[in-house]
Amino acid sequence: MADSLVDTAAEPRLRAVRTDTEQKVSRWSELAETLEKHRGKKLVVVLVGYPDPDNIGSGLALQFLARQYDIDTALLSFHEVSHQENRALVKQLELDLWLYDERTDLSEFEIYALVDTQRTEATPIEAELRKKALVAVVDHHKRCNDLEAEFIDVREDAGSTCGIFAEYLEAAVPEGLDSNEPDHVKLATALMHGIRADTVAFLEACQQDYAAAAYLWPAVDQALLRKISAQSLSPAVMDMIQSALERRRVYDNFLFSDVGFVRKENRDGIPQAADFLLTRAGIDTVLVFGVVNGRSIEGSLRTRSDTVNPDAFLKKAFGIDEEKGSHYGGGNVRDKGAFQIPIGFLAQHNDREQLYRLACEIIHEKFLEAIGQEADAMG
Numbered sequence: 001m002a003d004s005l006v007d008t009a010a011e012p013r014l015r016a017v018r019t020d021t022e023q024k025v026s027r028w029s030e031l032a033e034t035l036e037k038h039r040g041k042k043l044v045v046v047l048v049g050y051p052d053p054d055n056i057g058s059g060l061a062l063q064f065l066a067r068q069y070d071i072d073t074a075l076l077s078f079h080e081v082s083h084q085e086n087r088a089l090v091k092q093l094e095l096d097l098w099l100y101d102e103r104t105d106l107s108e109f110e111i112y113a114l115v116d117t118q119r120t121e122a123t124p125i126e127a128e129l130r131k132k133a134l135v136a137v138v139d140h141h142k143r144c145n146d147l148e149a150e151f152i153d154v155r156e157d158a159g160s161t162c163g164i165f166a167e168y169l170e171a172a173v174p175e176g177l178d179s180n181e182p183d184h185v186k187l188a189t190a191l192m193h194g195i196r197a198d199t200v201a202f203l204e205a206c207q208q209d210y211a212a213a214a215y216l217w218p219a220v221d222q223a224l225l226r227k228i229s230a231q232s233l234s235p236a237v238m239d240m241i242q243s244a245l246e247r248r249r250v251y252d253n254f255l256f257s258d259v260g261f262v263r264k265e266n267r268d269g270i271p272q273a274a275d276f277l278l279t280r281a282g283i284d285t286v287l288v289f290g291v292v293n294g295r296s297i298e299g300s301l302r303t304r305s306d307t308v309n310p311d312a313f314l315k316k317a318f319g320i321d322e323e324k325g326s327h328y329g330g331g332n333v334r335d336k337g338a339f340q341i342p343i344g345f346l347a348q349h350n351d352r353e354q355l356y357r358l359a360c361e362i363i364h365e366k367f368l369e370a371i372g373q374e375a376d377a378m379g
């Protein structure tokens with residue numbers, strides 16, 4: 001197992017070199033055909049999970065492209081934007097994200113699309129979506145086998161979904177985005193930020209991400225991009241990183257830690273703590289979790305190991321949520337993953353500390369089991 005994981009990580013780079021213009025144009029023309037079929041309808045782009053630069057940028061790009069076919073697009077999210085950089089992105093670019101609540105009426109939207117994800121089980125509108133046509137799924141996570149949509153472009157080897165959308169844009173607008181056009185500048189800046197965010201500022205980018213950046217660059221507002229990506233850490237997030245540091249436990253190259261109880265709006269401090277701990281010398285895989293709003297255990301996995309596949313690791317470690325019929329966790333094949341486990345009925349327990357210890361023990365046990373098996377596979 002370990003060997004094949006290394007291979008899949010190395011191979012896409014070779015394949016990317018062979019990506020030619022013809023292929024780029026054909027993927028876009030397929031998507032264009034799909035959009036043409038739905039001309040004049042209303043489209044909702046469902047941002048599953050927490051809004052982040054890659055899904056926001058991708059949603060904006062799809063909105064832009066769909067507009068050429070008289071399709072009105074709304075970007076629907078289920079969580080308040082939490083990460084300080086993402087708040088800056090939304091504010092500085094004056095983006096219009098539609099936040100879901102029980103009164104949200106989706107009846108006028110006949111069609112929907114997914115970007116930077118392939119799953120909607122985790123959303124409260126799953127049943128409603130089944131009545132609508134899924135017209136497009138564009139993503140770079142692990143391909144789901146049972147995916148059905150009119151247009152599907154899932155590239156597991158892509159560094160970002162924004163990079164894929166920049167490729168469509170290049171085919172749709174070959175003369176380039178116009179730096180005098182505020183909408184173009186907004187879009188180019190958001191896409192560039194999305195690519196940077198998902199590729200650790202291009203450290204983990206593939207050739208396509210660089211090609212996308214070269215195309216976007218003339219219309220990017222560099223000063224704004226700098227402002228968006230240089231937001232300082234909030235005190236809450238800094239405290240979470242401190243907790244994670246203090247509570248860390250190290251097993252060979254694995255680091256396990258937690259950040260205690262976290263308010264929903266600070267939830268993005270969990271992956272940030274994991275990112276930070278991964279910078280420790282001698283560590284190549286980090287798992288950090290916390291209890292969000294007293295209701296669910298949420299965690300992030302970060303790795304730069306050649307052998308750990310975050311998607312496989314988290315699926316194996318935490319298994320399946322029988323009720324939803326989907327895994328508690330998952331991720332990409334290379335460097336990132338996340339999990340979310342509802343505490344459910346137990347959340348009513350009065351003794352928070354006891355509840356927390358229990359959560360901690362279970363996660364820890366599952367983690368140890370998973371690295372035990374992982375170590376076997378490596379041996």
Ligand SMILES: [Mn+2]
Pocket residue numbers: 054055116140159160161198
């Ligand atoms: Mn992404």
